[in-house]
Amino acid sequence: MTAFDASQLGHWEQDVASLAGMLVHEVKNPLSTLNISSQLLLEELGDTGSARDQRTRRRLEMMKSEIQRIEHIISSFLQLTRPQQMQRDAIEVSRLVEDVISRNREAIELDGINILFQPQETPKVAGDAALLHQAILNLILNGCSAMPDGGELFIRVLISTYRGGDAVVIEVTDTGVGITEDAIPRIFRPYVSTRDGGTGLGLPTTLRIIRLHGGTILVESEPGQGSRFSVVLPTEGPSR
Numbered sequence: 001m002t003a004f005d006a007s008q009l010g011h012w013e014q015d016v017a018s019l020a021g022m023l024v025h026e027v028k029n030p031l032s033t034l035n036i037s038s039q040l041l042l043e044e045l046g047d048t049g050s051a052r053d054q055r056t057r058r059r060l061e062m063m064k065s066e067i068q069r070i071e072h073i074i075s076s077f078l079q080l081t082r083p084q085q086m087q088r089d090a091i092e093v094s095r096l097v098e099d100v101i102s103r104n105r106e107a108i109e110l111d112g113i114n115i116l117f118q119p120q121e122t123p124k125v126a127g128d129a130a131l132l133h134q135a136i137l138n139l140i141l142n143g144c145s146a147m148p149d150g151g152e153l154f155i156r157v158l159i160s161t162y163r164g165g166d167a168v169v170i171e172v173t174d175t176g177v178g179i180t181e182d183a184i185p186r187i188f189r190p191y192v193s194t195r196d197g198g199t200g201l202g203l204p205t206t207l208r209i210i211r212l213h214g215g216t217i218l219v220e221s222e223p224g225q226g227s228r229f230s231v232v233l234p235t236e237g238p239s240r
């Protein structure tokens, strides 16, 4: 059994954030021009035409879809590096988790995964509902990806302490492939992914969100048995 506290990782994002953000902004404008132009060309070409027109159409469609893929990569990257404005609403964590689960339950169960949720009344957390929703969903989706042949996803909310203060913990436990000890610190780095079609931005974005809330993520894993990701949210919120 490996136990790991993500608070020991360095804050790499501050170093790359400003330059990367500028670069991404510059690239987005020409990309959106390309996107619009390819759309206009497709419309001009219409549905019918010679075999040559149809070939052109296919190539244009391919160009358009690749342009959109680049836009997606760029905007997820921007989201990761952008200095994040955070709401400080009083969040009922159990409610929020329940909401994330109920919006995704059907899709997850279709993949042969059984979700169990154990709610818990907790003190409210000063936080941003949309960001926390995204963070919890990322962990749930990762747990599901770790169980390609189905399994159990156990989610619970509990009261704990962190750095001498009260905290609310959200545990997401799967019965999936698990993660080796040396791989655990790596999975929080951007673009590290073993998943087909994964961008590897889910966990770094999630850690960033939780750190914005003054919290951390703990990982316990046993290869072949499963993993538990625990999000620790101090009830006092981040120090301003």
Ligand SMILES: Nc1ncnc2c1ncn2[C@@H]1O[C@H](COP(=O)(O)OP(=O)(O)OP(=O)(O)O)[C@@H](O)[C@H]1O
Binding pocket: 138, 142, 143, 145, 146, 174, 176, 177, 178, 179, 187, 192, 193, 194, 195, 197, 198, 199, 200, 201, 202, 203, 204, 227
């Ligand atoms: N619950 C888990 N069990 C096993 N491996 C995991 C788990 N969560 C994350 N990982 C590993 O960490 C990698 C990085 O996760 P991360 O969420 O950052 O990216 P991703 O899921 O691959 O892609 P995406 O950007 O779409 O989230 C995964 O590809 C996987 O190898």
Ligand SMILES: [Mg+2]
Binding pocket: 138, 141, 142, 198, 201, 202, 203
């Ligand atoms: Mg992910």
